[in-house]
Amino acid sequence: MLLYEYVTSEGSDQCYSSSSRVPSQGARGTKFQEENKQQFRHTQTKTGLKKGRKAESSTGKDDIIERKLPKEDEEQSSHTQTKTGIKKGREAESSTWKNDIMETKLPKEDEEQSRHTQTKRGLKKARKAEMSTLNDDIIEAIKVNCKRCHSDVMAQINKVAVCYRDMATLLRENWLNDVIINAYLELIHLKSRTDGRAAKIYPFLSQWYQFVTLKGATLMERWARNTDLASYEWLLFPVNTNAHWFLIGFQPKSKTIASFDSLHGENELDMELAIDALAVMWKKKYGMPFVCQAKVVPVPRQKNSYDCGVYLCYFAYYLSIQPDAEEIPDIDSKEYRHRMVLDLYRGSLML
Template identity: 30%
Template structure:
């Protein structure tokens, strides 16, 4: 600014010294001015966005900035004229022939215009080309107040390309006074629309979430209804003329029935302990049914020991003898029960097969019995029981671990057929109608790995009197003690039967 002011003062002094000569010969001098060399680059959004924001407020086409390489060298000259370009807000005034004719006030006014920084004056004279380009745009302006004649000056670009560029820039809405307010209004309107859209989307999400929950609940209710129909449970609204009987949720052996199993008294427990305390390991405590049970074999019934095969065979013989006594006594409902020992099935399934066990039944006729009990030592680690019911023509496999053994049932059915051909001289009657049943978990199950032998004996005891299973794993400790007492005294406490020597 100081530089421009000094340059202007030097021009004023030079013009005063040559006032007389300049006034007669000088034509309208023109002063070249330049805009600041750095022109900020306009960065605009795409025209589509502008049309969305200002399409209703400003009908003019959006400004598209030119290629940076196409921007011309923008230079302006100040020339007198009456019709100043309306795109420049402030007119520039200058002396027509000399600065010496200005009054003090006009001179100060001209200094203020120069000091404002709107234009810069170049001290060198215009070239012929510049004068020629500006000659078409000069015009006279109205005189200022006073005797001195002052001409208003117009700022004109030195080239048509620059003038066209300035025209397009001046029409840019970004330079208008209402641009900021329009932008604020557009942004606020856009924010309002987005907020309304967000609220609408939230409402839609809430609506569909409620629909989804309702659909899930309806599906769950439908599945529960179908499941209830499959389980044959009564509906919520019962028919007053039809009272359906619901199927029990627990199997018969799991019903909370009060246990009717006998429990040893204190005197009976004391008797057992005394017999065991006075005997050595190999001392025979009981000898009946051609079987001798030693102390070492009997104490397998204590704690959680695995049962010895001698204990199992002896107990099954006691069941068979009780059946004989009942039949002899002609008791009502007494079953005729035959039992095999634990060595029968291994002998049948190995070696010569039926020929190896053919003589085991030479003194009895199995087909005269109602029930045949066969102990199975599965893989020599697990005790199971097969009950052959000749009345119902069934072979049932009882496993306290819920196992199945079709191979065992097939072998025993073939044994019955061979036994019928050998003893009765004919095939097993209606062999194709016999049913093989794996009881699985429909019978009481053990919950440890040591009571399978006790379960076998208890299965056999209940089946031998055609009784319903009413025992469970919780009864095993008492059953073990009772079996020890029953073996030592040769009596079965469940029926109060005292057995003979046998």
């Protein structure tokens, strides 16, 4: 089918046919489509090349990174390990150095401590030896005075006057007299009043036994009228039966009474006398009946016939340091005699 296009010029009615080479709308559309296809192919080609180059570049970079990263990681790891190793090495070296210093110092400190301890021990031994020598000199001087001035008073223990002739009973293998017994028990009493480490002890004079035996227990109420007997740990009654010394003790807090006899006698009658005396004083003092029960405290046995008084004093002393003792250990009676001499000479008791 032939298409005609009429072109009218301004002021002219002339027309032209398609044979005059004016392209039709269909021919131009076809050409445009071809040009568009070529343009699209070109654009696709350029886009593809661009993507390909980009992908190639990305792959290349990744390969480079993959090739570089392990090496860098390895170097970094190696560097970290090196630093860690150097740090550990320095720490180990420092620790070894400190240990060497400590090992160097400790023996020196131990040596100084050892010297200090040895010096203290040496001084202690020297003082002990010096004190022993001094004590021996004191005992020898007392022995001389016992012969030269036996009537002179060596010490005044509260109301008890101790003469040199009394001290002679301690320095010889002999029975102790009433003065030594009462004076030493008074030392224990004074110590218990002034030293918080010692138990409170209240001793009666040794004459209580003869007093109760001859006059009865009723008059004993005057012996302790100003004393709170219940406040003491032990009330002590020294007993002398003309041939033997032993001790009777009453413990107020436990309401028990015991006999401390170095010949292990039962002494039941003598304990009854002490109970009668306590009953009178208790009723006068507290207005109540006296109740107690007997108990047995094992004591050592004397090894001769003359140390009973020494053991009596020792039992009283031991009760002052161990008021709840269930048993009393043995002593060297000769050494304890010397100790009693020194305590009486100084007028104080050493616990």
